Amino acid sequence: MDTYLIKIGGSVITDITMQKAAKPETIIKIFNELKPHLKNVRMVVGHGSGSFAHVPAHKYKVNQGISVSSTEGASITQDAAAQLHRIVIGCAVSTGVNPLSFAPSSGALSNDGKIAVWDLSPMIKALELGFLPITYGDVVLDKSKGFSIASTEEVFRHIAKTIKPKKIIIGTDVGGIFDSDPKVNKDAKLIKEVNPENVNEILNYAGSSTKIDVTGGMKTKLEYLYNMSKQTGAVCQIVDLTITGNLKKVILGGNIGTLITAFG
Ligand SMILES: Nc1ncnc2c1ncn2[C@@H]1O[C@H](COP(=O)(O)OP(=O)(O)O)[C@@H](O)[C@H]1O
Ligand SMILES: [Mg+2]
Numbered sequence: 001m002d003t004y005l006i007k008i009g010g011s012v013i014t015d016i017t018m019q020k021a022a023k024p025e026t027i028i029k030i031f032n033e034l035k036p037h038l039k040n041v042r043m044v045v046g047h048g049s050g051s052f053a054h055v056p057a058h059k060y061k062v063n064q065g066i067s068v069s070s071t072e073g074a075s076i077t078q079d080a081a082a083q084l085h086r087i088v089i090g091c092a093v094s095t096g097v098n099p100l101s102f103a104p105s106s107g108a109l110s111n112d113g114k115i116a117v118w119d120l121s122p123m124i125k126a127l128e129l130g131f132l133p134i135t136y137g138d139v140v141l142d143k144s145k146g147f148s149i150a151s152t153e154e155v156f157r158h159i160a161k162t163i164k165p166k167k168i169i170i171g172t173d174v175g176g177i178f179d180s181d182p183k184v185n186k187d188a189k190l191i192k193e194v195n196p197e198n199v200n201e202i203l204n205y206a207g208s209s210t211k212i213d214v215t216g217g218m219k220t221k222l223e224y225l226y227n228m229s230k231q232t233g234a235v236c237q238i239v240d241l242t243i244t245g246n247l248k249k250v251i252l253g254g255n256i257g258t259l260i261t262a263f264g
Pocket of ligand 2: 048209213215216217
């Protein structure tokens with residue numbers, strides 16, 4: 001059976017204009033859309049932090065580690081991420097997808113912001129038993145910085161190395177990568193495909209987030225996805241998960257959003 005990694009962006013499942021404002025109806029809708037496909041595809045879900053952890057992470061500069069931030073800031077940020085995570089898990093349970101929670105802060109150790117150690121054998125066992133593992137962007141302890149933030153994309157980079165997914169689906173609040181930020185420019189044009197020929201050019205178009213986002217926005221996403229595709233052979237696809245039906249389409253192989261492949 002193929003395995004897919006599916007990210008649900010923080011900008012999809014929270015209201016970014018208000019602090020700690022989750023959107024449970026949206027979260028439930030997404031798990032209901034995903035559920036029928038669990039018989040044919042193994043999935044690992046990861047979600048972002050939106051209006052939960054990005055706010056304290058930014059305030060306490062958690063990503064800069066112990067020399068700049070404080071242990072208090074790291075604790076508050078871990079708690080904010082976990083609060084949204086419990087809401088996501090609760091919604092997932094209510095739809096019957098049999099989720100099992102995997103918190104990076106409890107098992108991962110990074111080195112200068114990159115996860116260096118995280119034993120995934122429990123996650124693999126959970127997949128074998130038919131659970132839906134759900135992880136998220138989190139605070140992680142760090143060998144050199146004391147602690148840092150692991151974005152969902154960084155968490156996926158580590159998981160992809162071991163699990164070798166066929167597809168990595170990144171759900172966000174825009175329809176893919178555009179030739180300029182579509183939240184700023186209404187006339188921005190969608191880029192359907194990123195490949196070895198055009199990746200450097202497209203990296204110039206992709207920018208940061210228009211919202212508070214300590215882990216980088218679209219440019220960082222593209223860098224991560226291109227490298228993951230190169231290292232694991234996965235096909236990556238960025239799609240708008242604020243639109244009902246898109247998750248089903250992309251799981252079924254629909255050509256929507258932006259497709260990223262680092263091989264010929
Ligand atoms: N060229 C671009 N194409 C698409 N989105 C872009 C681009 N440049 C910047 N962005 C911004 O990236 C945002 C998505 O990243 P982010 O806010 O981190 O979402 P998520 O919460 O899903 O991680 C979009 O809402 C958009 O404002
Ligand atoms: Mg983000």
